Amino acid sequence: MSESFRTPAPAGAAPQPGPRADAPLFDRVAFIGIGLIGSSLARAVAHHNLARSTVCTAKDPEHLEVAHGLKLTTDTAPTIAEAVRDADLVVVCVPVGAYAEVAEQLKGNLKPGVILSDVGSTKTSTVRDLAPILPEGAHLVPGHPIAGTEHSGPAAGFAELFIDRWCILTPPPGTDPAAVEKVAALWRAIGSWIEVMEPEHHDKVLGITSHLPHLIAYTIVGTATDLEEDLKQEVIKFSASGFRDFTRIAASDPVMWRDVFLNNREAVLEIMQRFTEDLTALQRAIRRGEAETLEALFTRTRAIRRAIIDAKQA
Numbered sequence: 001m002s003e004s005f006r007t008p009a010p011a012g013a014a015p016q017p018g019p020r021a022d023a024p025l026f027d028r029v030a031f032i033g034i035g036l037i038g039s040s041l042a043r044a045v046a047h048h049n050l051a052r053s054t055v056c057t058a059k060d061p062e063h064l065e066v067a068h069g070l071k072l073t074t075d076t077a078p079t080i081a082e083a084v085r086d087a088d089l090v091v092v093c094v095p096v097g098a099y100a101e102v103a104e105q106l107k108g109n110l111k112p113g114v115i116l117s118d119v120g121s122t123k124t125s126t127v128r129d130l131a132p133i134l135p136e137g138a139h140l141v142p143g144h145p146i147a148g149t150e151h152s153g154p155a156a157g158f159a160e161l162f163i164d165r166w167c168i169l170t171p172p173p174g175t176d177p178a179a180v181e182k183v184a185a186l187w188r189a190i191g192s193w194i195e196v197m198e199p200e201h202h203d204k205v206l207g208i209t210s211h212l213p214h215l216i217a218y219t220i221v222g223t224a225t226d227l228e229e230d231l232k233q234e235v236i237k238f239s240a241s242g243f244r245d246f247t248r249i250a251a252s253d254p255v256m257w258r259d260v261f262l263n264n265r266e267a268v269l270e271i272m273q274r275f276t277e278d279l280t281a282l283q284r285a286i287r288r289g290e291a292e293t294l295e296a297l298f299t300r301t302r303a304i305r306r307a308i309i310d311a312k313q314a
């Protein structure tokens with residue numbers, strides 16, 4: 001495992017309880033979707049010997065071919081029904097907009113006692129779509145690794161993606177704690193830090209820390225591409241690091257992010273409202289030449305950046 005992927009423990013991280021697993025935690029893990037996140041998880045599960053066997057399925061036939069060619073899982077399956085038949089852990093790794101369609105195909109095909117989990121970026125929608133098809137005695141333990149890149153597909157994944165990253169679990173009330181602990185143990189074994197929270201709270205927090213920043217990146221790069229041609233060429237040529245950082249984020253998968261915004265509508269609209277009010281205040285300060293207002297804001301935001309860095313180094 002490469003040290004270069006290691007990052008400091010997340011700010012405010014608590015010590016993780018218990019040792020990392022050194023024997024298979026599951027008999028058979030099924031991955032529904034084998035893109036960036038599914039394939040990274042499959043690689044990490046194999047690397048850490050966390051399942052006796054694994055299987056994947058995907059809507060894109062070429063993803064299954066790549067998964068087979070790279071031996072990402074022990075087996076590949078042409079349908080969801082076939083993939084999940086003998087699995088004691090099923091992890092849904094598809095865009096959140098496809099969950100309802102996946103749920104229809106999971107219905108009636110899950111093994112008794114199965115743990116159903118996922119990696120989706122929005123969690124209220126996960127519970128909405130997956131909880132209704134859960135058979136008696138099965139457990140729903142939704143998850144969200146706060147780790148990723150702007151790339152997608154099975155070839156883009158890597159086993160070290162989740163090291164020193166948070167994984168947030170959002171089990172519905174009454175979920176068997178042993179099932180939650182088993183999923184937590186898997187993520188811990190591949191290097192992640194665990195936090196458990198309610199789905200609605202997750203969606204508010206991620207609305208600010210992940211969804212709004214992506215929306216801003218899509219907007220700023222969209223604005224630049226709408227410029228007249230000669231100006232656009234100069235933006236590309238002289239693009240300073242600020243704009244370049246935005247272009248990386250704005251290169252993220254269009255389908256995945258379309259689904260995130262449509263499935264976290266409420267939290268995103270609320271934070272967008274506050275953001276546009278703050279932007280308007282800034283616009284007024286610039287128009288009126290209010291130097292102190294601008295400097296006071298930039299001083300406050302610089303302090304937040306320093307607090308994050310200091311907390312990581314502590």
Ligand SMILES: NC(=O)C1=CN([C@@H]2O[C@H](COP(=O)(O)OP(=O)(O)OC[C@H]3O[C@@H](n4cnc5c(N)ncnc54)[C@H](O)[C@@H]3O)[C@@H](O)[C@H]2O)C=CC1
Pocket residue numbers: 032033034035036037038057058059060063093094095096098101102119120121122144145146147148149150151152153154253256260
């Ligand atoms: N890309 C990222 O940085 C992160 C993504 N996530 C979440 O992980 C999930 C997967 O994202 P990626 O791996 O990036 O996507 P991806 O585009 O790389 O892979 C998606 C996979 O799902 C399969 N798929 C799509 N619709 C399907 C359906 N109806 N039935 C069966 N398979 C289907 C595709 O064939 C593909 O194998 C999403 O819910 C996303 O919100 C979570 C953290 C980070």
Ligand SMILES: O=C(O)C(=O)Cc1ccc(O)cc1
Pocket residue numbers: 120121145146147148149150210249
């Ligand atoms: O690449 C980046 O900067 C990311 O922000 C990765 C990411 C994307 C989506 C998630 O739900 C979690 C993490």
